[in-house]
Amino acid sequence: MSKKSIYEQLKHLFDPENIAVIGASNNKMKWGYIVPANILAGGYNGGLYPVNPHDEVILERKVYRSVKEVPAEIDLAVVTVPAPAVKGVIQECVEKGVKTCIVISGGFSETGEEGTKLEREVTEILRKNEMRLVGPNTMGVYSASCSLHALMPPVRPVAGKIGFAAQSGNLGTQMLSLGKALGVGFSRFVCIGNEADLKCADYIECFAEDPATEVILLYIEGIKDARHFIEVVSRTTPKKPVVVMKAGKTDAGAKAARSHSAALAADEAIFNGVLKQTGMIEADTTEEMLDIAKAFAATPLPKGNRVGVLTWGGGWGVVTADALAKHGLELVELPEDTLKRLDEILPPYWSRGNPVDLVGTLDLSKHFACLEIIANCPVVDAVITLGTMGATSSFQSFVLEGPAAEELSQIKPRVITSEFLQQLMATDEAYRNEVMRLMSETDKPIIAVSFPTSGAITPMLARQSEVVIYPSPERGAKTLAALYEYRRFLDRQKVGV
Amino acid sequence: MSKKSIYEQLKHLFDPENIAVIGASNNKMKWGYIVPANILAGGYNGGLYPVNPHDEVILERKVYRSVKEVPAEIDLAVVTVPAPAVKGVIQECVEKGVKTCIVISGGFSETGEEGTKLEREVTEILRKNEMRLVGPNTMGVYSASCSLHALMPPVRPVAGKIGFAAQSGNLGTQMLSLGKALGVGFSRFVCIGNEADLKCADYIECFAEDPATEVILLYIEGIKDARHFIEVVSRTTPKKPVVVMKAGKTDAGAKAARSHSAALAADEAIFNGVLKQTGMIEADTTEEMLDIAKAFAATPLPKGNRVGVLTWGGGWGVVTADALAKHGLELVELPEDTLKRLDEILPPYWSRGNPVDLVGTLDLSKHFACLEIIANCPVVDAVITLGTMGATSSFQSFVLEGPAAEELSQIKPRVITSEFLQQLMATDEAYRNEVMRLMSETDKPIIAVSFPTSGAITPMLARQSEVVIYPSPERGAKTLAALYEYRRFLDRQKVGV
Numbered sequence: 001m002s003k004k005s006i007y008e009q010l011k012h013l014f015d016p017e018n019i020a021v022i023g024a025s026n027n028k029m030k031w032g033y034i035v036p037a038n039i040l041a042g043g044y045n046g047g048l049y050p051v052n053p054h055d056e057v058i059l060e061r062k063v064y065r066s067v068k069e070v071p072a073e074i075d076l077a078v079v080t081v082p083a084p085a086v087k088g089v090i091q092e093c094v095e096k097g098v099k100t101c102i103v104i105s106g107g108f109s110e111t112g113e114e115g116t117k118l119e120r121e122v123t124e125i126l127r128k129n130e131m132r133l134v135g136p137n138t139m140g141v142y143s144a145s146c147s148l149h150a151l152m153p154p155v156r157p158v159a160g161k162i163g164f165a166a167q168s169g170n171l172g173t174q175m176l177s178l179g180k181a182l183g184v185g186f187s188r189f190v191c192i193g194n195e196a197d198l199k200c201a202d203y204i205e206c207f208a209e210d211p212a213t214e215v216i217l218l219y220i221e222g223i224k225d226a227r228h229f230i231e232v233v234s235r236t237t238p239k240k241p242v243v244v245m246k247a248g249k250t251d252a253g254a255k256a257a258r259s260h261s262a263a264l265a266a267d268e269a270i271f272n273g274v275l276k277q278t279g280m281i282e283a284d285t286t287e288e289m290l291d292i293a294k295a296f297a298a299t300p301l302p303k304g305n306r307v308g309v310l311t312w313g314g315g316w317g318v319v320t321a322d323a324l325a326k327h328g329l330e331l332v333e334l335p336e337d338t339l340k341r342l343d344e345i346l347p348p349y350w351s352r353g354n355p356v357d358l359v360g361t362l363d364l365s366k367h368f369a370c371l372e373i374i375a376n377c378p379v380v381d382a383v384i385t386l387g388t389m390g391a392t393s394s395f396q397s398f399v400l401e402g403p404a405a406e407e408l409s410q411i412k413p414r415v416i417t418s419e420f421l422q423q424l425m426a427t428d429e430a431y432r433n434e435v436m437r438l439m440s441e442t443d444k445p446i447i448a449v450s451f452p453t454s455g456a457i458t459p460m461l462a463r464q465s466e467v468v469i470y471p472s473p474e475r476g477a478k479t480l481a482a483l484y485e486y487r488r489f490l491d492r493q494k495v496g497v
Numbered sequence: 498m499s500k501k502s503i504y505e506q507l508k509h510l511f512d513p514e515n516i517a518v519i520g521a522s523n524n525k526m527k528w529g530y531i532v533p534a535n536i537l538a539g540g541y542n543g544g545l546y547p548v549n550p551h552d553e554v555i556l557e558r559k560v561y562r563s564v565k566e567v568p569a570e571i572d573l574a575v576v577t578v579p580a581p582a583v584k585g586v587i588q589e590c591v592e593k594g595v596k597t598c599i600v601i602s603g604g605f606s607e608t609g610e611e612g613t614k615l616e617r618e619v620t621e622i623l624r625k626n627e628m629r630l631v632g633p634n635t636m637g638v639y640s641a642s643c644s645l646h647a648l649m650p651p652v653r654p655v656a657g658k659i660g661f662a663a664q665s666g667n668l669g670t671q672m673l674s675l676g677k678a679l680g681v682g683f684s685r686f687v688c689i690g691n692e693a694d695l696k697c698a699d700y701i702e703c704f705a706e707d708p709a710t711e712v713i714l715l716y717i718e719g720i721k722d723a724r725h726f727i728e729v730v731s732r733t734t735p736k737k738p739v740v741v742m743k744a745g746k747t748d749a750g751a752k753a754a755r756s757h758s759a760a761l762a763a764d765e766a767i768f769n770g771v772l773k774q775t776g777m778i779e780a781d782t783t784e785e786m787l788d789i790a791k792a793f794a795a796t797p798l799p800k801g802n803r804v805g806v807l808t809w810g811g812g813w814g815v816v817t818a819d820a821l822a823k824h825g826l827e828l829v830e831l832p833e834d835t836l837k838r839l840d841e842i843l844p845p846y847w848s849r850g851n852p853v854d855l856v857g858t859l860d861l862s863k864h865f866a867c868l869e870i871i872a873n874c875p876v877v878d879a880v881i882t883l884g885t886m887g888a889t890s891s892f893q894s895f896v897l898e899g900p901a902a903e904e905l906s907q908i909k910p911r912v913i914t915s916e917f918l919q920q921l922m923a924t925d926e927a928y929r930n931e932v933m934r935l936m937s938e939t940d941k942p943i944i945a946v947s948f949p950t951s952g953a954i955t956p957m958l959a960r961q962s963e964v965v966i967y968p969s970p971e972r973g974a975k976t977l978a979a980l981y982e983y984r985r986f987l988d989r990q991k992v993g994v
Contacts, residue, residue, distance in 0.1 A: 107846075168810065178948060252819070312667065315668035325750060
């Protein structure tokens with residue numbers, strides 16, 4: 001075993017100075033072409049050395065017959081040769097002194113007995129050296145710090161604070177894509193693959209120490225060394241939140257997981273015990289993975305469960321009240337002096353309660369004033385604002401880009417004036433700044449809910465590394481409950497319970 | 498009481514030949530301007546008569562001092578005058594013989610005792626005639642058949658088969674907007690308002706008889722005459738599915754509902770009893786409202802709970818297996834002859850099970866062949882297809898429109914060729930046609946799940962009146978469970994249980 005920490009070992013993986021691609025190809029339908037092309041297109045600035053015994057030039061770079069001939073120290077080898085050839089390649093990597101490798105190739109333990117034997121043989125070779133291996137049967141790795149896109153699909157994630165390890169390449173890379181559309185950023189991503197060498201727990205241990213990672217996100221189907229996993233997670237959660245989606249919890253799901261990743265799925269009851277013991281935060285659905293992770297990355301934690309709600313319309317307030325109650329959050333009664341301050345802003349017939357109903361008020365300064373009063377109210381631990389932030393840009397894009405835009409521009413007199421549009425464009429930016437200022441000043445989370453009334457995700461919605469917006473009150477409330485759950489875990493840790 | 502059916506009475510509301518706008522205005526910030534402007538912009542072709550005592554011309558139309566002076570029979574009066582003036586206006590409408598009216602104005606029972614008294618007085622006037630009243634305190638009405646947009650917000654819904662009654666204007670009209678973005682169509686929409694005259698049950702009764710409406714969608718906070726409501730719904734559900742979102746089920750939610758709509762919220766247990774008794778299908782969240790309604794409008798009902806799953810990647814298959822199990826659906830074991838037919842298409846190492854994993858196969862003809870085999874398998878009642886239909890257009894838009902597009906076009910050699918892009922564009926249309934053909938031939942629902950990897954909803958995704966696509970397997974599975982629940986209800990009705 002190496003004496004270096006996992007984090008130090010995986011620096012070679014996430015911040016390589018030189019990469020060799022073994023099995024590089026000029027055939028554009030082959031991963032040996034697509035993966036290095038993704039690396040170059042993604043803006044990686046280190047050395048990239050194609051290796052294959054036949055070609056002279058690939059991707060405008062000199063090709064080497066063996067990794068051992070490459071005239072540089074190699075931090076990372078990306079291996080795309082067919083499974084039977086992997087053993088020899090890894091042997092050469094070890095002899096060359098390569099630090100880490102990603103074995104993209106499938107055909108190992110996921111295919112049956114013979115593949116399992118092959119995988120074991122490959123892992124045996126590693127032990128002779130300090131080389132660490134990602135996969136095999138992996139879609140690869142992303143790292144923001146050096147803009148490394150060693151990935152099969154051409155995903156270009158947003159750089160951010162979330163470290164993400166996934167036991168499914170499709171699911172993982174599609175989360176990165178969704179994150180891109182929403183502006184949710186990642187520091188690192190690794191498709192775990194078959195875990196021949198590096199296990200899920202190793203990536204968690206690395207992310208825990210990694211200064212670039214503030215939130216850890218996991219998609220797990222099964223855990224290979226449960227005791228070690230629990231130990232590592234338990235050490236991590238007091239420092240950084242770990243959000244986990246566990247698939248294969250039902251019999252049907254576990255069966256599907258076995259055929260997919262050959263991982264042993266944990267029983268639901270056992271896994272619930274693990275959650276409780278370790279303080280991991282569970283995402284119940286794939287949508288909740290990003291919902292929750294992005295909030296951990298962007299907002300403060302609530303100090304309690306008392307929520308103030310600002311709403312533009314009554315119905316959404318009712319739905320939010322239900323959602324909060326469902327998740328153990330309190331729609332707190334606002335004290336009289338807070339109501340009095342709101343009286344000065346809202347029309348006389350406002351309901352004088354929580355949710356604070358803006359009763360359709362269009363005046364943005366009134367929105368801001370109400371938001372500030374609620375956020376500063378001492379009995380409020382967190383704020384949900386409904387149909388306000390982001391709503392105007394949705395509306396704008398509906399008007400500007402929707403099929404109605406043409407009709408609207410033809411009718412006389414025009415319903416929508418250009419001043420109105422300009423006003424809308426400025427509104428979202430102002431809202432965003434106001435929410436960021438209030439979160440910073442009050443140290444309370446402000447969760448926005450905006451209804452996706454347009455096909456396009458607007459620029460506002462697509463920058464959720466700084467503020468978070470949910471497409472429904474139910475998802476906003478569930479997320480807030482997750483933040484609060486982690487907060488309570490931290491509080492228990494502090495008092496040593 | 499009128500001897501005409503509610504449907505016949507509300508023909509004047511949903512298909513008016515002449516509309517009067519009472520309280521019409523030239524002030525663009527007033528509803529008296531915005532609502533008739535929306536009506537005109539929406540393409541309504543009937544007569545529109547502004548009424549107000551001061552102006553000569555509004556929206557390029559002659560203004561009348563009173564509705565009684567309008568030289569035409571009025572089917573629908575849209576009333577935007579302040580609450581205290583409504584009584585006089587309604588009196589004049591009754592004298593004129595107006596058939597229906599929408600009272601946009603607020604300031605009635607939702608504001609307290611005095612407003613309640615005023616509302617009762619207005620309703621008393623109606624009784625002298627056959628005039629029916631929507632609201633007061635309503636955002637208005639949409640009707641596809643005559644392109645009527647008598648609405649406060651400038652929403653331009655897609656025409657379709659869903660009749661929608663909502664006890665919240667904001668929530669209701671934002672659902673219409675979301676429907677527009679997704680291509681989910683509505684036949685009628687009504688914001689129920691205070692239910693001074695027409696109640697939720699009346700709209701259901703109307704939609705039940707309305708040939709343009711095939712699916713009924715409700716957003717309810719409280720029910721005013723529960724016995725009548727139950728009776729009407731019970732008569733309706735054997736003919737048309739009724740999808741309902743019930744807000745105000747928790748104490749906090751009920752309290753918020755009281756302050757919002759003055760409606761008496763039903764206890765959760767009672768409402769669950771109503772659901773069971775009436776065969777309504779519940780949407781648990783606001784997102785599920787459209788999720789479920791659009792499926793009822795686009796796909797056949799499953800005859801049983803046995804599901805075949807086609808997936809492009811393993812991880813999503815595992816998540817789907819879990820979601821199906823959670824909702825009582827069976828990931829059915831495929832018979833040997835079906836597996837053999839799939840053997841002919843898939844690579845030798847495929848998992849020979851359900852989910853049928855395409856193992857990343859790019860060849861579209863293989864997707865179609867697998868989909869056809871699964872859909873035609875006699876033990877399969879419904880199909881979920883993951884990451885296939887819609888995925889290519891998401892990918893395309895990621896490449897064409899995403900921030901990566903520019904980078905990709907600059908790198909050499911190009912990863913993405915233009916032939917590849919053209920291929921992608923054709924793919925979604927082919928997929929759509931194939932799914933429609935298979936649903937028609939097999940009479941089984943095919944539910945697609947495609948992951949929103951791009952900010953833009955693609956043209957493919959934006960036409961969900963014909964095929965349905967969900968952003969997660971969990972939402973697809975939940976929807977399928979709702980379709981099956983309704984199917985079982987119908988089956989019980991048939992055998993008289």
